[in-house]
Amino acid sequence: MPTTGYASDATSDQTSSPIIADKIDELTSEEQDEDFGRPSASETDWEVLLGARETVLSVASGVGLPLSPLGAVSQAVNEASEAVLPLVRHITSEKAQTDAPSARQLARVMNSWSVEGSATDQLSVQCGTLIYTWTGTATENGWIYAERLNMGDSAGWIPTNVLKLLPVGYQWRRVIKSCQSFSDLHLAGEQGEIVLADTESIEEGTDGGWIYAERLNGSQAGWLPTCALEQLSATLQWMHAVRSQEAQHATQASVKEGWQFLVDPNTRTKEGWAYAWTVDRHDGDSAKHSAEAGWVPVNCLEWPQE
Helix, strand or coil, X not given: CCCCCHHHHHXXXXXXXXXXXXXXXXXXXXXXXXXXXXXXXXXXXXXXXXXXXXXXXXXXXXXXXXXXXXXXXXXXXXXXXXXXXXXXXXXXXXXXXXXXXXXXXXEEECCCECCCCCCCXXXXXXXXXXXXXXXXXXXXXXEEEEECCCCCCCEEEEEHHHEEECCCCEEEEEECCCECCCCCCECCECCCCEEEEEEEEEEEECCEEEXXXXXXXXXXEEEEEXXXXXXXXXXXXXXXXCCCECCCCCXXXXXCCCCXXXXXXXXXXXXXXXXXXXXXXXXXXXXXXXXXXXXXXXXXXXXXXX
């Protein structure tokens, strides 16, 4: 587009330039025909809409319009967008929960990610950690909204390239009867161990049912007899560790601040202990659950308010 004369014309008569007016009318008409009806909050591309301020300023600069009034409007739009984004994300998450039977999908962190700068809407995670991602929140820019397993306040955006999404059918199961591995296709299970089992993989055979499962650290996977597993009790809760303490006995589990523990509240004793079945992060070299399960001090955990 030639720019000669636009700046002087806009300065002398900013509102009466037929070229600018015709161009604005043309663009407005095209956008309305293509995109703009009256979208609801759940249908709006908020990333595009809230990014319109940069487009406005670049177009205005190109045609020679003064930027000071637009700059003030742009600043107002920017401040408004910062206030609106949390609400938009809340609306998006509610829509995801409405649209899908399960709004969360398990994922394993393959590379650690730390929030840089003053960003408050991102989530820092360590390699080997299991987290929940919110279905339907993945963006074209490579981000997805996620939260820790206790589904509390620890939530935020995380790059998709540091995660491995696990099958939708994965659910927590506890091994109630130890079983050996008969081949490379089978997975050995230790009584009391927590595994991730694919509930959509169950197969019936002449020797009973089988289900595909993997260890929480992802180091091994294979088929387990369905009779060797049970669903976790609905009373079990993921709890956030607020302080660290090393195990002093073989029946105890070490607690590290920031970790999440799967705790059975019904085991809480008056001496101040509760039993934890597993944790949310796992060393790839550790195949046994015995280092992860055990009694933990009650005062090391953040208990839900009763």
